[in-house]
Amino acid sequence: MDPSPHPDNTGPRARDRPGTEAVIEVEGLVMRYGELEAVGGIDLHVNRGEVFGFLGPNGAGKTTTVEILEGYRRRTAGRVTVLGDDPERGTARWRGRLGVVLQESAPEQYLTVAECVRLYAGYYPAPRGVDETLELVGLADRPDVLAGRLSGGQRRRLDVALALVGDPELLFLDEPTTGFDPSARRAAWDMIAGLRGLGVTVFLTTHYMDEAEHLADHVAVIAGGHIVAEGPPATLGGRNVAPAEIRFTLPTGTAIADLPEAVRSTIAGQDGDRLLVTAVSPIAVLAPLTAWAAARGVDLADLEVRRPTLEDIYLELTRSATGTATS
Amino acid sequence: MTSSRSRGIEPSRDRGATATQLAFHQFRYDMRAFLRNRQARFFTLALPVLFLVILASVIGAQTATVKVPGGELDVSIYYVPGIMTLGIIAASFVNLVMSVTAQRESGVLKRRRATPVPASVIIAGRALTSVVVALVISALLLVIGWIFYSAHIPARTAPALVITVILGALTFCCLGYALVSIIRNDDAAQPITQAVILPLYFISGVFVPVSGLPTWLNDIARIFPVSHLAAALLVAYNPHTTGSGFAWNDLAVLVLWGIGGFIVAMRRFTWLPRGR
Numbered sequence: 081m082d083p084s085p086h087p088d089n090t091g092p093r094a095r096d097r098p099g100t101e102a103v104i105e106v107e108g109l110v111m112r113y114g115e116l117e118a119v120g121g122i123d124l125h126v127n128r129g130e131v132f133g134f135l136g137p138n139g140a141g142k143t144t145t146v147e148i149l150e151g152y153r154r155r156t157a158g159r160v161t162v163l164g165d166d167p168e169r170g171t172a173r174w175r176g177r178l179g180v181v182l183q184e185s186a187p188e189q190y191l192t193v194a195e196c197v198r199l200y201a202g203y204y205p206a207p208r209g210v211d212e213t214l215e216l217v218g219l220a221d222r223p224d225v226l227a228g229r230l231s232g233g234q235r236r237r238l239d240v241a242l243a244l245v246g247d248p249e250l251l252f253l254d255e256p257t258t259g260f261d262p263s264a265r266r267a268a269w270d271m272i273a274g275l276r277g278l279g280v281t282v283f284l285t286t287h288y289m290d291e292a293e294h295l296a297d298h299v300a301v302i303a304g305g306h307i308v309a310e311g312p313p314a315t316l317g318g319r320n321v322a323p324a325e326i327r328f329t330l331p332t333g334t335a336i337a338d339l340p341e342a343v344r345s346t347i348a349g350q351d352g353d354r355l356l357v358t359a360v361s362p363i364a365v366l367a368p369l370t371a372w373a374a375a376r377g378v379d380l381a382d383l384e385v386r387r388p389t390l391e392d393i394y395l396e397l398t399r400s401a402t403g404t405a406t407s
Numbered sequence: 408m409t410s411s412r413s414r415g416i417e418p419s420r421d422r423g424a425t426a427t428q429l430a431f432h433q434f435r436y437d438m439r440a441f442l443r444n445r446q447a448r449f450f451t452l453a454l455p456v457l458f459l460v461i462l463a464s465v466i467g468a469q470t471a472t473v474k475v476p477g478g479e480l481d482v483s484i485y486y487v488p489g490i491m492t493l494g495i496i497a498a499s500f501v502n503l504v505m506s507v508t509a510q511r512e513s514g515v516l517k518r519r520r521a522t523p524v525p526a527s528v529i530i531a532g533r534a535l536t537s538v539v540v541a542l543v544i545s546a547l548l549l550v551i552g553w554i555f556y557s558a559h560i561p562a563r564t565a566p567a568l569v570i571t572v573i574l575g576a577l578t579f580c581c582l583g584y585a586l587v588s589i590i591r592n593d594d595a596a597q598p599i600t601q602a603v604i605l606p607l608y609f610i611s612g613v614f615v616p617v618s619g620l621p622t623w624l625n626d627i628a629r630i631f632p633v634s635h636l637a638a639a640l641l642v643a644y645n646p647h648t649t650g651s652g653f654a655w656n657d658l659a660v661l662v663l664w665g666i667g668g669f670i671v672a673m674r675r676f677t678w679l680p681r682g683r
Contacts, residue, residue, distance in 0.1 A: 150521060151521075152517070152520070152521075152679065172523035172524075172525065173523065175521060175522060175523045176522075176523040178521065179521075180518065180521035182514050182517060182518055182521075184514055185513065185514030185515065185517060185518045186513035186514060186515060187515075188436075188440060188515060189440075190439070190440035190441075190443040190444050191436060191439065191440055191443075195436060195439065198436075199432070199433075199436045200522060202429065202432040202433075203429070203519075203522040203523055203524040204522065204523060205523070226443075239518075242518065243521075246522065246523075
């Protein structure tokens, strides 16, 4: 028994900041399909106006979770509030405040771009203008193209247009750039970043780390049905305090014994003449190292300093969560 | 004091009006999509015309007349209401099963489900498309029969004919939604639909006059709705028919099938793709 039930907005993981309001609140969400536990009791908290990145490998429980938030699936247990209502009891009025971009959905292939948007505009009580919507997603120059004839990237833009035409407060984007070439992905990112200006809260599902890093204010990583890390992309998984890796090759005519003490004591690996040094504070190693090299008149041509990327952190997190299966 | 009360009532009245408007909104776009779909156009508009011409010529070359209640009809004229049955079923049942299964499997229905639009609007809009297309193909067959085979266009029984076409289309829409709810993936839609409907065309007086069929086959055919739609259309079209031309018994069986289909669809219809 919980001795102190949490009143609204003060769940254990709530990130209450002054002036922020929760748009999505999830506590102890469990989803079971028969014996299989797809989601094993997760908490999520999404603030109004932010881009929330929901990361995880395929089969981690991502899509199940999103479909519960969107009102498509009934959960096994837990408390879920989206825009103040339980998605399982989502009314038409509630759906009118959401926009949903599904992972896979074909367009209405025999309607033109503008007709598709007009059809969907008719579903909402106070829709955004059709021209304005097409402008937002960068399709203003192709209103009369049949949706079935659009390229993959344009089709995705139309998907987003159909989700935006109702002027939603909250937009779900499920893997918006999967299968895109790099330039289409960049263009899609610019479009999504532009939504921030509209004040739309975005719940972004992705398995691309660079996408989350580029777009999200806050990230949660799900693996094996559990949240394994949560935070701003810059500090995810203790990334900001993880030791930096410094690599360089010993200049000819020098030996390890010649290196300053501060460098020698932090050597973490060696591959021939190439040394790996790890340091929580890289300056403490780099300053004596470069001073030493300058004093000797030698160069450190291949000196490299690297922090773990979000990708490294993500792979580490998701590997340890599913480790028993893959190791 | 009454102002606050009326404010509470107004939105629901508004929504009632909006639902009808919304269904017409949906209908306009469904109709446009139908007209742009070449395959749908061929199977629902061109194919029935082709069948009428072929059957009237081939069968008409062997037998001149067909026995119908109250007298005899030229074969070419007999096939007008017969092929009308095929056209109505193509417009409602066959076309609806194909397009709605495709919409479900490709995520179109799932996406619509995430909007505030009520399910009834989507269904009504689609059904209205079927009814309108059924009326158009029926009129087309009547005119072709009139021009090429000197078939008559009924006047006294016209209301019966129109209502039979509409009831038939609605019944086969319900049955279409029921079949969609059973079909598990896109690839299965076409073969299953044809497997269900083709044998029924043969034994129900669409391709072959029922008077030429053995009794046991007639008995089997009479269980299913196709024969009753064909019979009701023949009654409403047959110039020998006396009275208003409503085949009440056949229409009653049709409506029962429609209700049955509606119940199955209500219980089993899903918006999310099933094939994956």
